[in-house]
Amino acid sequence: MPTTPESPLRIGPHTVSPPVVLAPMAGITNAPFRTLCREFSGGKGLFVSEMITTRALVERNEKTMQLIRFDASERPRSIQLYGVDPATVGKAVRMIAEEDLADHIDLNFGCPVPKVTRKGGGSALPYKRNLLRAIVREAVSGAGDLPVTMKMRKGIDDDHLTYLDAGRIAVEEGASAIALHGRTTAQHYGGTADWDAIARLKEHVPEIPVLGNGDIWSAEDALRMVRETGCDGVVVGRGCLGRPWLFADLVAAFEGRPDDFVRPTLREVADAMVRHAALLGEWIGDEARGVIDFRKHVAWYLKGFAVGSEMRKRLAITASLAELRAGLDELDLDQAWPVGADGPRGRTSGNNRVVLPDGWLKDPYDCAGVTEDAELDTSGG
Secondary structure (H helix, E strand, O other), X not given: OXXXXXXXXXXXXXEEOOOEEEOOOOOOOOXXXXXXHHHHHOOOOEEEEEEEEHHHHXXXXXXXXXXXOOOOOOOOOEEEEEOOOHHHHHXXXXXXXXXXXOXXXXXXXXXXXXXXXXXXXXXXXXXXXXXXXXXXXXXXXXHOOOOEEEEEEOEOOOOOEOHXXXXXXXXXXXXXXXXXXXXXXXXXXXXXXXXXXXXXXHHHOOOOOEEEEOOOOOHHHHHHHHHHHOOOEEEEOHHHOOOOOHHHHHHHHHOOOHHHOOOOOHHHHHHHHHHHHHHHHHHHOOHHHHHHHHHHHHHHHHOOOOOOHHHHHHHOOOOOHHHHHHHHHOOOOOOOOOOOOOOOOOOOOOOOOOOOOOOOOOOOOOOOOOOHHHOOOOOOO
């Protein structure tokens, strides 16, 4: 297998070079975080919004309309949609196309959280083959010239794998690319991602690009995934939490410049933290709310550094940029990048019980009972 894809990654009219995509993550991949990642990448790659619920978009929910605001420099603008009702998905996609709200639409068939799967959405949905086909068909039909892609998991559990059937449906209904997270719904984020499944999907659907997702903690991991699976690109999620400069490493790796990998000192990390919090405040329109929203990122940014537990707690309850900056300035900011800090981060739980609608597994084709009422009414996961 080649170290890098043999041809450029093309998603509809868009060339993604290097073939690196920021995975949608609820509460994380908003415009400020995408801005940081894009700055580190030099504007290279594709950066997808957090999950947008089709019902909320069609109803022009205030929070949802905020979430689809893109920075002027974002091109292509990429929206991920969640929906379980083909008609509602179709309306949302047509709205995006007609109102020029984005340049690329990704469909969420990968979310494993119970509040999504219990309604038959996310990673539960591909089990219902006919429903999956209807949704992808409506999306592609309504999108016009906009490319439609989909992100999915292997299946509900090892006894109910769906990814090969789903891949074939995606090809037949005109999807432009597929991303596969090499875990089942039951695994959530536990265990090890099955990269062999990514390789099997690539062999199964050679007609369109296949992107691999799961356990990419470093740029070297991304190159290894391409080499071992033959995938056309990588989707990076938890590996960039508190580490937006990972996208600089990914660009350097795919361009053959490993000597340019970023190993920031704590001073540089602190500067990134303050900038991230400031961007959130500007986006929300309130500095304090931006700093409060940033609190969830503090532990990820400081992973591996010598920062006492009391200071970590203090930084995680700051309420202003000045307070955040002052706390960071009390640290030994000359610390080098810690050994091992490139490893796993974010959620690592696994072996969770899968919550599904009653009788969901009785028939992989019949989708009776899935109605517009199953749509979530808020976006962001």
